[in-house]
Amino acid sequence: MKKFLKSGFTTGTCVAAATKAALLAHKGSYLNTVNIQALSGEILSIPIEHVEKKSENEIFAAVRKDSGDDPDITNGIIIEVKVLISAQHKDIIIKAGTGVGIVTRPGLAAKVGQPAVNPGPRKMITNVVKEILKEEYGCEITIIIPRGVELAKKTLNPILGIEGGLSIIGTSGIVRPMSEEAFKDSLAPQIDVAKAKGLDTLIFVPGKIGYDACIDNFGLRADAIVQTSNFIGFMLESAAERKIQNILFVGHLGKLIKVAGGIFHTHNRVADARLEILAVYAASLGASTGVVRDILNTTTTEAAIEILEENHIEGIYDLIAQRISYRAMRYVYNEICIGAVITSLDGTILGIDENAKKIGGVLGWNIK
Template sequence: MSDIPIPMRKGITTGTCAAAAAKAAVLAWQGQPATVVEVISPQGITLTAPIAASHALANGGVAWVIKDAGDDPDITNGVKIVAEVSITDQPGIMIKAGEGVGTVTKPGLAMPVGEPAVNPGPRTMITKAVNDCLPPGKGAVVTISVPNGETIAARTLNPTLGIVGGLSIIGTTGIVEPMSEEAFKNSLVPQISVVRALGYDEIVFAPGKIGQDIAVNRYGLPAETVVQTSNFIGHMLENAVKYEMRRVLLFGHLGKIGKVSAGIFHTHNRMADARMETIAAYMAVSGAPQAAIEEVLSATTTEAAMPIIARYNMNKVYNLLAERASSRAMRYVFGDLTVGTVIVTLKGEILGLDQTAREIGGHLGWNVPIE
């Protein structure tokens, strides 16, 4: 049996689909319906896309492409990307958002407020694809639609980013690289630019949706300041510096924050997992008996460790872990940020926090009692 890995299949972005559909719509108007079209990526690479269907309209055409993300687990895989093109006598290409394509409502993104959420790369591809087919002196209005796009977008970061009404048409290269961690990390960063563009220099980092909801709904932190980091806390701290944030409030479950306390900034369990060892170490520093340390080390989850910590009256360890997480985070970015930390349970109860967290949270108007 061969040990040579089978290469993963690449896909095409929503931007490539939209450009291909727009080109096919113009070709249909010209009486040249196509089953496959070529479009040019922003880097000048020729890409091909199959056309699911196309037909002429009275003053233009319509076509659609079924998004193929290759072997990438993309939420938009299999969606229908539709382009309806109306031919005009004025040169130039206007791009509009149809059903299921979002509109930008917050500053700080690639497109200004009020514009369709069709990013610069796809705009370049659509414009070139249409212009290459149009007769001299003609222009076009291109309306991009994604049936059911608004429902799908509810399961993305679009609502957090202020993209309302549907999906974004994205893609800087036109190609989907399968299982690209780098692409996922970079998709999180625009959250920071939106917060900065809204005038804040303080931001709240929550590793997941549960923490984000707790921060906003239970403790009253401004929703526009609370963003998700997933497992990439270090990456997001670096970008907070890049966008000239001044203070960061880490707000998360003991499982994630415990890792940061140990200097782990990519918190996926396959990368590093020292949760129980870290908690046990700080319990030891805080004077816990040997039996308590052994019980914590035997626990399989941090939730299972919490009753042990309570039984031995060692709840003060949470504040120590929060202080340590803040210290390690500030060291990670060489002191370019001030960081405070809050540790919560899955039910939203605060286990521990440091003084800097109180200062940042208080300045942002949270409803945590002052002690």
């Protein structure tokens, strides 16, 4: 029987719902659940964790985040708002309280110095205020996430220049289970931040091995490094759209070799042909049938490296690096110059192509 996954709601929806509960309490109506119209047009019924009226014009309300069946680190956290209602002005002011990040670098949806609240959530919050307060009052909404500082360390916020906590995000208001789009939306702004600094030569790393190699082994600047995760094709397209000129791929053989085979979504559940690709390249350089079979019978590329060393298959990693660059450039219709550096688990260079040497030189790396 097919299992239907449960949808959830975004941090932006939590803030909008808590704001609505607070504003209704100001008018004397204390509700356990409020209805919010998502930006997609759907009506969401959001449970309210608690509402407390501190004074005539100061109300606190809270919502517990429900991500449904999506594996989201914010699932189950409490998101609070403090709403101050003012008859003196008609503005809707959104502030960052404890656990909500502040933007410190240009290039993101929110301006430097502002709370990291994206346009979608801002619109939902504004819609709620206008619905309840009409044109009578303005208000100041302070968003508080008690666990925000702790959880932000597990996100890309420190890399993006969002300091002090989590972002309030969401494009529709709804969390779709296993949503790749939400993850992609968190990756692409890295390019905007780098571009806002005037950088048009970037380093793409699929994960920690590539990142650490760039910093510890190659002496490259951290603000030029962009995390791609498994979405290499998407990030290449995003870079092309933003007119990036050069990209240096740096990463472990087991991840980047997939690109050499034309695989641009590298999650192993989508495509896992690491050993098959490696075996083909080994064969092209004269490896025997037995060596090819041994490679295919291993379970990791690290184990395959030992086989290649034992059988003196020379030049294979440089060849694969060339193919990675070729495939990636073809993917973006040669609009970007791309080079590749393949590393082992400890960040040691296994293979490098000529484009990588040129781009690395432009970036000022310390490789001779």
